[in-house]
Amino acid sequence: MAATIDYDALLAPDLPPPAPRWKGFAPYNFIGGNVDAASMPVEDMIAATASALRREGTTLATYGLESGPLGYRPLREFVAAKLRKRSGLTVSPDNVLITSGSNQGLDLVNEMFLRPGDTVLVEQFSYGGALARLRKLGATPVGVPLDGGGMRMDLLGEKLAALATEGVKPKFIYVIPTIQNPGGSIMPEARRAELLELSARYGVPVFEDECYADLLWTSERPPAIAAMDESNRVIHCGSFSKTIAPALRVGYIVAEPALIARMVACKTDGGTGALEQMMLAEYCRTRFDAHVGHVTGLLKQKLDAMTGALEEHFGTAAEFVPPEGGIFLWISLPDAVDAMKLSAASAASGIAINPGPEWSADAEPARSRIRLCFGNPTVGDIREGVKKLAEICHREFGIPLRSGNIERA
Numbered sequence: 001m002a003a004t005i006d007y008d009a010l011l012a013p014d015l016p017p018p019a020p021r022w023k024g025f026a027p028y029n030f031i032g033g034n035v036d037a038a039s040m041p042v043e044d045m046i047a048a049t050a051s052a053l054r055r056e057g058t059t060l061a062t063y064g065l066e067s068g069p070l071g072y073r074p075l076r077e078f079v080a081a082k083l084r085k086r087s088g089l090t091v092s093p094d095n096v097l098i099t100s101g102s103n104q105g106l107d108l109v110n111e112m113f114l115r116p117g118d119t120v121l122v123e124q125f126s127y128g129g130a131l132a133r134l135r136k137l138g139a140t141p142v143g144v145p146l147d148g149g150g151m152r153m154d155l156l157g158e159k160l161a162a163l164a165t166e167g168v169k170p171k172f173i174y175v176i177p178t179i180q181n182p183g184g185s186i187m188p189e190a191r192r193a194e195l196l197e198l199s200a201r202y203g204v205p206v207f208e209d210e211c212y213a214d215l216l217w218t219s220e221r222p223p224a225i226a227a228m229d230e231s232n233r234v235i236h237c238g239s240f241s242k243t244i245a246p247a248l249r250v251g252y253i254v255a256e257p258a259l260i261a262r263m264v265a266c267k268t269d270g271g272t273g274a275l276e277q278m279m280l281a282e283y284c285r286t287r288f289d290a291h292v293g294h295v296t297g298l299l300k301q302k303l304d305a306m307t308g309a310l311e312e313h314f315g316t317a318a319e320f321v322p323p324e325g326g327i328f329l330w331i332s333l334p335d336a337v338d339a340m341k342l343s344a345a346s347a348a349s350g351i352a353i354n355p356g357p358e359w360s361a362d363a364e365p366a367r368s369r370i371r372l373c374f375g376n377p378t379v380g381d382i383r384e385g386v387k388k389l390a391e392i393c394h395r396e397f398g399i400p401l402r403s404g405n406i407e408r409a
């Protein structure tokens with residue numbers, strides 16, 4: 001009998017460990033960036049897909065459609081129009097690259113700039129997927145503390161100066177300024193201007209991730225940092241994952257043409273899925289604003305349900321600042337709570353939460369923090385899940401002091 005192949009001996013030694021077997025979503029799903037299932041505009045998506053296919057379906061015969069490697073031109077035109085209207089950013093569709101989720105945008109930027117040993121400045125608490133990507137490449141994410149206005153510019157200045165004296169020039173500053181993940185803050189305009197000044201002074205570009213910027217409770221927001229930039233210092237990315245659907249895997253990246261050309265050379269996937277792009281362009285042209293308005297209203301209701309349930313079941317043990325949009329609540333629990341242990345214990349009871357250390361440049365400051373996504377669960381599941389989470393937290397750590405409803409004075 002022929003010997004079987006010993007794949008373990010052949011696999012690259014630095015591969016991540018195998019993913020655990022998928023057991024489906026937890027009954028109370030507060031993880032990831034999932035959105036509301038009931039508001040998925042299925043019928044309109046079917047109609048948009050059918051109409052785009054009838055009109056242009058034959059273009060699927062070629063890689064990259066007829067619009068070329070940047071992506072389906074009507075979608076790039078929509079992105080440019082949306083950015084002008086909502087983010088104050090004027091760009092040509094020729095400076096927009098459609099990506100397979102904004103995660104591919106992160107990968108392309110990383111591939112262009114980073115090699116092992118490089119340094120990237122990040123918000124101290126930041127998107128776990130971005131941090132994991134940097135670490136996987138052997139780059140070091142250096143955290144800059146945040147406050148209610150996002151990354152602190154005084155501390156960024158200090159960090160840049162300290163790194164310069166060590167001869168270290170960070171490759172870029174990665175920020176999520178408009179509905180920060182996980183904290184939910186919005187960086188004020190003056191601070192965005194300071195960030196651009198620091199970027200100019202130290203010659204370090206800014207990578208602005210605006211993945212959640214369209215999900216705001218109000219229409220007031222400062223312009224995108226890229227919109228305030230006059231010297232090509234900012235690379236900007238965004239996504240349709242949170243406004244429409246994450247499973248479509250469609251995002252975009254905006255940068256000056258020379259950089260876009262570099263990214264296109266790195267994007268070796270044969271093009272982002274064409275059907276998704278065609279459907280989105282068709283749908284968003286007439287429906288995006290109404291859909292986003294509807295979804296943000298629902299999200300605000302879910303956030304209110306979550307903050308209400310936390311107050312009811314955790315009392316003062318759970319500290320948080322309600323975000324001004326988005327899908328996450330970032331919660332600080334007393335020091336006695338080990339968030340990694342809490343997430344393991346709650347997962348065993350069907351409640352999935354994100355432990356803070358996975359959303360932090362250094363694990364320690366987020367030791368007792370958790371991130372709860374209110375986008376996907378129903379209001380009923382939010383209430384029930386938070387109640388159960390409080391029971392588990394009480395059982396494991398004695399916090400909140402008593403399980404069940406917190407008595408009010």
Ligand SMILES: Cc1ncc(COP(=O)(O)O)c(C=O)c1O
Pocket residue numbers: 032033100101102103104127129176181209211238239240241246249250251
């Ligand atoms: C800040 C941020 N950037 C990027 C992404 C990636 O999103 P996608 O690849 O679905 O566009 C996420 C997902 O949660 C995120 O939170």
